[in-house]
Amino acid sequence: MDVFIPEGLEEALEIKSRRPDCVPIAGGTDLMVELNFGRRHPGAMMDISRIADLRGVRADDDAIFVGAGVTYTTLIERFASVAAVAGASRTVGSPQIRNRATIGGNLATASPAGDALPVLACLDAEVILGRKGGTRNLPWHAFLTGPKANALDPDELILGVSWRPTSGPSAFSKVGTRNAMVIAVASLCLVLDEARRSVRIAAGSVAPTVIRLPAAEEATRDLLDAADAWDDPDAVLDETKLAEIRGLVQAGVSPIDDHRATAAYRRHTCGVLVERALRWALEERSAGSGA
């Protein structure tokens, strides 16, 4: 096997153009398992963990950019005030895993259970892909094409993700058999966009890819409108309408039975998660943070 250790992004993209079979490795938390168990035998690999261009977080008024090589430990530190980002990152693995695992790796693996993915879906994130001589941006849903499948071309690298900041609270909620080291049985992200008075909801581990749930989003917005909850932090939410939202989420997902849970359990869980995430987001509002 050939191993490349590029110091910069240009060098890495050059290698990728010459050797499209070259498998990039950053945190290695998915890839090394495949290697250790002899399930994958790449002809070439390159260490992209030391490329500074992939490790940056930049924010201005219009957009936030997170490099593909940014770890969950860094996301927890840099997005402490964005509950959905920090919360989802904190549910990933263990301290050892969070120190290595990257947001780019989550996109590359493209598991329906990837913890960062419902958050990126809620933020309407774009995935930035680079090849020698150019970049292209894809909306998250165009990038994630199926279970463990994505739109990355063999000569491309994932450079990062970007999204437009929103003003308002958010929450991430996940169910698994432990609080640590667990692949989501079901997960859900909710973002309240106070400026546009809109609601975004995405779920993971309950469909072939992460999905948004537009019917539940509209119903939640209507619920908040009717209760005047956008302006009144103490507004009481209508229990009947909340039950309808749980039902819309449960109707919008298409889970399967597998060794981690049954489809029926996952469907039930999604209803619990949406109500939990909504309550957490509303409780957070007084803190006045924004995504």
Place this chain on the structure above:
Amino acid sequence: MQLRLRVNEEVMEADVWEGSSLLHVLREDLHLPGSKNACEQGECGSCSVWLDDELVCSCLVLGAQAQDRAVRTVESLASRTELHPVQEAFVRTGAVQCGFCTPGAVVATVELLLKDPSPSDDAIKEALSGNLCRCTGYAKIIDAVRLAAADLSQARLDG
């Protein structure tokens, strides 16, 4: 490939297979068997080391990724004559049974106490959430972390 890295403050070189994990390199090529090989998938934490001062599972680092980098292993903690206070605390509380998870748990504890010298029980549990122990039921490991925290802060006061 020829791999050169700094391990426990000493520059080491070895001719390793390109697909080797850092754990394999440490144990088999550099003859440092303190980091244990158990799950090879990042689940158990028994291979925990520091890579450039960050706590990582060495089974999930490609050996080549450690080229020209600094690794610190459990072997760095004790001197020739004295255990590290965290190791001492594990012995005194009986936090060691079969001992297989101990190097990883000790390393994770040292890392925790570097960042948070007086951790709450919740902080201890979160810091050790990536280290599996199938013998102790964790209670004595948590006792060991509390004792080590107390010993180290006393040592700082005496310092």
